[in-house]
Amino acid sequence: LQMREPEDSMLGDEVYAVGYPLAADMTVQAVNSFSTSDATVTTGSIGRLLTESGTGRRLIQTDTAMSGGNSGGPLVDGNGAVLGINTAVSNLDQNLFYAVSIGEILPMLDRNNIPYSLYSASPMSGNTMLYAGIAAVAVVVVIILIAVLARKKKKPAEAAPAARAEERAAGGAPVIRSLSPQHGGLVVQLHHQQPVQIGRDNATCRLVYQDGTPGVSSRHCQVYFDEREGVFVVTDLNSTYGTFLAGGQRIPPETPTKLPPKSSFYLGEVDNTVYVDLE
Missing domain, CATH: 2.40.10.10 (Trypsin-like serine proteases)
Incomplete structure (x- = not known):
């Protein structure tokens, strides 16, 4: 399916x-x-x-x-x-x-590297073809308008990063979601490139694991969202058991590592997986 x-x-x-x-x-x-x-x-x-x-x-x-x-x-x-x-x-x-x-x-x-396929619409027919034709005409009109406006005035190159930032903002707010059973799908929202620490220390960490959780240090790692580049930045805080990418690659301590949205990493053991995305 x-x-x-x-x-x-x-x-x-x-x-x-x-x-x-x-x-x-x-x-x-x-x-x-x-x-x-x-x-x-x-x-x-x-x-x-x-x-x-x-x-x-x-x-x-x-x-x-x-x-x-x-x-x-x-x-x-x-x-x-x-x-x-x-x-x-x-x-x-x-x-x-x-x-x-x-x-x-x-x-x-x-x-878990389990393959699946995403639904895609079946070939168009009937009213769908009509709507697609109308949409195609609309696209042509937009392209013509863009070409005409471009002749009159070119947009400054420095405006592009701001436009990309607005597009990312429209996609949702950056969040981290724990996939550990002990958190029941807990979500923590990230704000203004402020790092969120993850570990067992409830005094400094916003995503807190229970004492005795295998593989998790007191202050294990931190993550923040880089709004300019549109990526999450994960840094291992010299943890005992290490921080790993989804594929099993260990992140070097104190080395910021960039992850795109819809990525995951784990603390020490796979059971302590954290998912990052824009929601």
């Missing part, structure tokens, strides 16, 4: 939960084999996209029925693309169900 990150434009769209709920097999003797054709499918729609308070997990709220057995299965759209992983039902309202957004899953797949 292909992966597709949910977007606000999908609110109200029909989705399907696929799995093997135990109740379906216990109620009647319906299953005599276990294959893809035996899966149970329930349908509903996306109610909203939200970020869970306290953990920072991105969730999909839906009225698509889930039960024991199809939790952990995929929540797919009408094209069969996976939007999330079926996870929970509300204790307050039995018609509210939640799936973890696939955007939370992709970094884990990357970290």
Whole structure:
């Protein structure tokens, strides 16, 4: 199955939960084999996209029925693309169900070198072709306008870095997200190129690991976001066990290392992975 990150434009769209709920097999003797054709499918729609308070997990709220057995299965759209992983039902309202957004899953797949493919739209037809034609005309008009304006006045070269900074700002705020089970998806936002320290010392670190966490020093490393270059800068603070890139390469102590958004690194052991991105 292909992966597709949910977007606000999908609110109200029909989705399907696929799995093997135990109740379906216990109620009647319906299953005599276990294959893809035996899966149970329930349908509903996306109610909203939200970020869970306290953990920072991105969730999909839906009225698509889930039960024991199809939790952990995929929540797919009408094209069969996976939007999330079926996870929970509300204790307050039995018609509210939640799936973890696939955007939370992709970094884990990357970290563990698990291959996947992203959803891409099928070849255009019908109204899609019409809209594409209108868009193409609009692009041509814009190109002509740009050419005309360029003849009148050239933009100064020094304006480019500021423009790039604005584009990066539009992409979201820089954050670090712990993928360690002890943090439950905790997110820490970075501000004004101020370094955030990570380690076990709760007096100096903003991302704090529990005492005794294997591989993590008291003041292990720090990270900040370079707004001009649009990269995260990670520095190991002479930690005992080292700071490593996702591929296993150790970062030299006291040596700033640049990482693009949607990257990860870990403190001593892979369980202590930190994900950096613009959200």
